[in-house]
Amino acid sequence: TGDADLAPVGVVAIQRRKDYYSFIAPFYSDEGEFATSGGIYHRRQGWSWPLIVLPVEASKHQLGAVVAHELTHHVLAGLDMPLWAEEGLTQMMEERVTGAPSLRVDMDTRERHEEHWDDEALERFWSGEAFHSPHGDEQELAYNLSQIIVRGLLTRNAKGFFAFARAAERADGGERSAQDHLGVSLQDLAIRSH
Numbered sequence: 001t002g003d004a005d006l007a008p009v010g011v012v013a014i015q016r017r018k019d020y021y022s023f024i025a026p027f028y029s030d031e032g033e034f035a036t037s038g039g040i041y042h043r044r045q046g047w048s049w050p051l052i053v054l055p056v057e058a059s060k061h062q063l064g065a066v067v068a069h070e071l072t073h074h075v076l077a078g079l080d081m082p083l084w085a086e087e088g089l090t091q092m093m094e095e096r097v098t099g100a101p102s103l104r105v106d107m108d109t110r111e112r113h114e115e116h117w118d119d120e121a122l123e124r125f126w127s128g129e130a131f132h133s134p135h136g137d138e139q140e141l142a143y144n145l146s147q148i149i150v151r152g153l154l155t156r157n158a159k160g161f162f163a164f165a166r167a168a169e170r171a172d173g174g175e176r177s178a179q180d181h182l183g184v185s186l187q188d189l190a191i192r193s194h
Contacts, residue, residue, distance in 0.1 A: 149192075164182050
């Protein structure tokens with residue numbers, strides 16, 4: 001609610017990018033490939049509070065965007081919102097805080113989306129896996145698609161989107177809530193975004 005206190009969050013700013021990756025490495029499993037990041041929001045059972053960790057070798061504008069992005073994750077942490085919806089909102093908050101638009105969809109980007117998002121790739125998007133993908137440009141396209149979908153939903157049906165967000169379950173990517181509150185399936189949302 002609007003008058004609820006925000007829970008504490010720790011912020012760790014690390015000067016060099018290689019030290020940043022060394023610091024966050026224990027947050028991940030020992031095996032596998034992982035995507036790069038400009039900052040993370042990490043919470044763990046038993047911790048007194050979650051952490052925002054970021055490298056500070058970026059520009060002042062980039063740091064503002066990262067802090068806004070990760071604080072938005074913190075604010076939304078109590079919801080079970082699918083990652084695609086949460087990432088769409090976090091990027092919109094980056095814009096709100098910095099005043100600089102981040103969504104760009106030109107013909108090249110549109111063609112990349114059309115080539116990439118087959119049924120298998122969309123399943124990774126809805127599950128949240130695509131946002132951590134180290135393969136090709138999937139991570140970039142996932143962030144872009146999340147913002148396209150969330151912006152479109154907020155423009156066409158803000159009340160429906162917020163009802164969806166409150167009821168959505170991360171486990172099913174928001175499928176049931178999308179049908180109940182938006183009147184569409186996730187497949188339909190993907191089709192509408194192209």
